[in-house]
Every structure is written in C-alpha cells, then in structure tokens.
Amino acid sequence: MGFDGLAKGWTVRGGVVSPGERVADYAAREQGVQGVCRGRGCSRRLDLEPKALGAVGLGLLSMTVVKKMWQCQRPDGCRLDYHDTAPEAPLRLSQFVGRANVRLRLRCGGQGCKFHRVWRVEEMIAGLKKRGQGSEATQVDKLGGMMTSPCPLCKEAGWTAEVLWVDTGSMGWKVNGERSFDRLASG
Numbered sequence: 001m002g003f004d005g006l007a008k009g010w011t012v013r014g015g016v017v018s019p020g021e022r023v024a025d026y027a028a029r030e031q032g033v034q035g036v037c038r039g040r041g042c043s044r045r046l047d048l049e050p051k052a053l054g055a056v057g058l059g060l061l062s063m064t065v066v067k068k069m070w071q072c073q074r075p076d077g078c079r080l081d082y083h084d085t086a087p088e089a090p091l092r093l094s095q096f097v098g099r100a101n102v103r104l105r106l107r108c109g110g111q112g113c114k115f116h117r118v119w120r121v122e123e124m125i126a127g128l129k130k131r132g133q134g135s136e137a138t139q140v141d142k143l144g145g146m147m148t149s150p151c152p153l154c155k156e157a158g159w160t161a162e163v164l165w166v167d168t169g170s171m172g173w174k175v176n177g178e179r180s181f182d183r184l185a186s187g
C-alpha cells in the first residue's frame with residue numbers, strides 16, 4: 001500500500017483521508033467515545049477509552065462492534081446515544097507538506113451545490129500565513145470555517161476541507177501521477 005506517511009489512526013476512503021474505525025485508530029487519534037442512555041429509568045453514562053480497550057485485546061475490533069457490546073440489556077431495548085469526542089491528535093496541514101500525492105479540497109456546503117476547489121497544501125499554508133489566519137499547525141477540520149468568501153455558484157459561505165490522498169502504489173498513480181487529481185477533484 002502507498003499509504004506510508006499517513007498518520008496512525010487515519011485511512012483513505014474513496015480517495016479522502018478519513019478516520020479509521022478500529023479501536024486502535026481511535027486510540028492513535030486520542031479520541032474517546034461517550035455514551036448517554038435515553039431509556040426510561042436508565043441513567044447509564046459511559047466513557048469508552050480506546051487505549052484501555054486496546055490493552056485488553058480489543059484494538060482490532062471496529063468501534064461500531066464495541067459500542068454494541070456495551071449496550072444496555074433492557075427488555076425495551078437500548079437507547080444509548082454515543083458521540084465521539086474531538087481527537088487530541090487531529091490532522092494538521094504540516095503532516096502533508098511536500099507530498100505530491102496529496103491535495104486539499106474545499107467543498108461548498110450549500111444545498112445541492114457541488115462547487116469545490118482543490119489546493120496544494122503549500123499554497124494553502126502560504127495563504128493562511130499571508131492573511132494571518134494560520135500556519136502549518138492549522139487543523140484540517142478548522143480550515144473550512146476560516147474560509148469566509150462566498151461560493152461563486154450559490155453565494156453561501158459554508159466550506160468543508162478534505163485531504164485527497166492518491167495511493168502512490170496504485171497503477172493510477174504510476175500512469176497518471178499528479179494528473180490523478182483531475183479526476184478526484186471533480187468527484
């Protein structure tokens with residue numbers, strides 16, 4: 001696989017860097033899972049600690065499976081609501097500097113709007129520094145909120161940033177190289 005250099009806890013899905021689903025991935029991102037039960041008469045609250053779960057041999061399980069294992073055993077079913085805490089080891093732009101197989105994609109969140117723009121990571125960092133908004137240390141998931149210019153198509157200003165990653169071990173990369181982004185960018 002050509003995913004060398006991708007931070008632990010992350011994977012590539014459909015060409016986009018995404019959080020891995022295994023308990024060990026949560027541990028690597030230093031991301032916890034909290035649950036609150038909404039069942040009548042049940043006041044259960046729980047904190048799933050991925051590092052502790054890994055230490056007892058559950059690291060390779062998917063977090064979805066682990067969540068089910070911790071369900072309340074109630075005759076009327078479990079109403080546990082889970083949510084992931086913010087990762088303490090988030091993706092930062094510095095992790096992608098100097099990688100020809102990586103681009104940032106800013107996607108418009110306007111309803112039904114498909115507009116997006118693709119940037120080299122270095123260009124994005126230079127722009128952030130120039131505007132005094134950020135640097136290499138900027139988190140990828142904070143990037144969208146920093147973009148205040150409206151979408152040229154729908155005039156909304158709600159952007160989401162994604163990291164596009166082409167597997168350098170793939171035939172596509174060997175044949176197309178950086179032209180691979182022409183296809184990903186329009187996806």
Ligand SMILES: [Zn+2]
Nearest residue numbers: 037039042072
């Ligand atoms: Zn419960």
Ligand SMILES: [Zn+2]
Nearest residue numbers: 108113151154
């Ligand atoms: Zn738009």
